[in-house]
Amino acid sequence: MTAALETTKSVDLGPAVELVSKEEGHRQPLAPEFVSAEDFSPLEVAYDFGRVRREDIEAGPRNIWRYKRLLPVPSNVEEIPNTEPGCTRLVRADRLAKALGVKRIWVKDDTGNPTHSFKDRVVAVALAAAREFGFDTLACPSTGNLANAVAAAAARAGWQSVVLIPSSLERAKILTTAVYDGALIAVDGNYDDVNRLATQLAAEHETWAFVNVNVRPYYSEGSKTLAFEVAEQLGWRLPEQIVVPIASGSQLTKVDKGFRELGQLGLVDESPYKVFGAQATGCSPVSAAFRNGHDVVQPVKPDTIARSLAIGNPADGPYVLDTVNRTGGAIEDVSDEEVVEGIRLLARTEGIFTETAGGVTVATAKKLIETGRLDPDAETVLLITGDGLKTLDAVEGKIGPKATVPPSADAVNEVLGR
Numbered sequence: 043m044t045a046a047l048e049t050t051k052s053v054d055l056g057p058a059v060e061l062v063s064k065e066e067g068h069r070q071p072l073a074p075e076f077v078s079a080e081d082f083s084p085l086e087v088a089y090d091f092g093r094v095r096r097e098d099i100e101a102g103p104r105n106i107w108r109y110k111r112l113l114p115v116p117s118n119v120e121e122i123p124n125t126e127p128g129c130t131r132l133v134r135a136d137r138l139a140k141a142l143g144v145k146r147i148w149v150k151d152d153t154g155n156p157t158h159s160f161k162d163r164v165v166a167v168a169l170a171a172a173r174e175f176g177f178d179t180l181a182c183p184s185t186g187n188l189a190n191a192v193a194a195a196a197a198r199a200g201w202q203s204v205v206l207i208p209s210s211l212e213r214a215k216i217l218t219t220a221v222y223d224g225a226l227i228a229v230d231g232n233y234d235d236v237n238r239l240a241t242q243l244a245a246e247h248e249t250w251a252f253v254n255v256n257v258r259p260y261y262s263e264g265s266k267t268l269a270f271e272v273a274e275q276l277g278w279r280l281p282e283q284i285v286v287p288i289a290s291g292s293q294l295t296k297v298d299k300g301f302r303e304l305g306q307l308g309l310v311d312e313s314p315y316k317v318f319g320a321q322a323t324g325c326s327p328v329s330a331a332f333r334n335g336h337d338v339v340q341p342v343k344p345d346t347i348a349r350s351l352a353i354g355n356p357a358d359g360p361y362v363l364d365t366v367n368r369t370g371g372a373i374e375d376v377s378d379e380e381v382v383e384g385i386r387l388l389a390r391t392e393g394i395f396t397e398t399a400g401g402v403t404v405a406t407a408k409k410l411i412e413t414g415r416l417d418p419d420a421e422t423v424l425l426i427t428g429d430g431l432k433t434l435d436a437v438e439g440k441i442g443p444k445a446t447v448p449p450s451a452d453a454v455n456e457v458l459g460r
């Protein structure tokens with residue numbers, strides 16, 4: 043039928059064996075498909091892991107491919123050009139913990155990835171799988187970070203890229219995508235319009251791998267590497283609480299899946315943990331559903347400075363609610379002013395400059411602590427998923443030099459009162 047589909051018989055996606063529908067568990071062969079034709083629910087990768095040992099992982103490369111035995115990627119994935127993200131630092135954040143009045147916080151600092159957000163993880167896995175399926179173009183609809191990651195990964199692989207963004211996107215995110223010289227298209231519309239357009243184009247162009255559309259089952263598995271790294275960096279154990287920002291909700295559900303797989307494989311003790319979700323009030327459909335006790339998510343029109351999280355109709359919303367409820371966590375949302383305060387608090391206490399999404403996570407954690415839903419005595423991990431340099435407009439005009447002075451020591455001393 044198509045070049046892309048003809049090759050699916052011989053794919054090597056490591057431990058991945060099948061796709062399974064999330065609702066009713068219908069099974070089908072590995073293919074670049076994302077919805078079950080049987081029950082119309084999202085498709086997820088099913089595995090035959092066999093025995094996976096900590097030693098095998100620890101002997102692997104210092105990037106996400108150390109977890110290749112737990113991902114839908116070829117067995118020789120580390121030999122194929124890709125962006126090699128991952129193994130970002132897990133920072134013990136004692137000064138932030140003190141400011142928030144809790145015992146122990148860890149910050150998973152994913153600003154350290156090749157294009158400075160966690161999206162490099164999911165795109166690297168999507169590219170590895172898409173190559174096996176015979177695609178030649180990497181594409182996406184994006185709220186910004188995904189655009190960077192797709193354009194960079196395609197450049198490194200020598201592929202074409204087609205990146206669709208809302209035309210209102212932050213200037214920095216436009217420039218940091220355009221520099222990789224793929225086809226960047228600004229669309230007059232919001233992210234949900236751009237996403238619909240991508241679904242249509244994916245059906246028309248069968249050699250285009252839309253990372254978060256037609257190869258979404260593979261892409262989303264990349265988020266598990268955040269959970270794997272946190273557990274390994276804690277000395278092969280799970281934290282008690284974790285706070286995760288929500289856009290489509292994929293990352294949150296996959297962090298949970300990653301923790302569960304580690305437990306099932308005996309790589310960590312199956313200790314209980316709670317998953318908490320963070321949204322900006324200006325785009326908080328999942329938080330609203332949680333608050334009202336609903337199990338479906340009512341779409342909204344986003345209006346927030348946290349544009350990387352501004353998905354009004356989140357594909358994995360219901361599964362986020364399942365995960366949070368099952369683990370005993372909670373979901374909360376914060377105003378744009380609180381987001382900026384969150385950015386500044388993390389910078390002031392830990393020297394980490396995060397983008398608005400990280401501000402959402404920090405501010406939500408603060409609110410959850412103040413309202414008694416995050417246990418101050420339990421160990422908590424905050425996922426800081428993107429870099430502040432991409433959203434400078436969020437802090438523009440709110441911070442700056444204390445004074446502008448002539449080049450004189452007296453002038454400096456006077457300003458500082460020393």
Ligand SMILES: *Cc1c(COP(=O)(O)O)cnc(C)c1O
Nearest residue numbers: 187289290291292293399427428
């Ligand atoms: C995309 C994104 C997320 C969340 O992604 P999901 O769609 O929920 O998986 C979180 N933080 C940043 C910075 C992002 O770009």
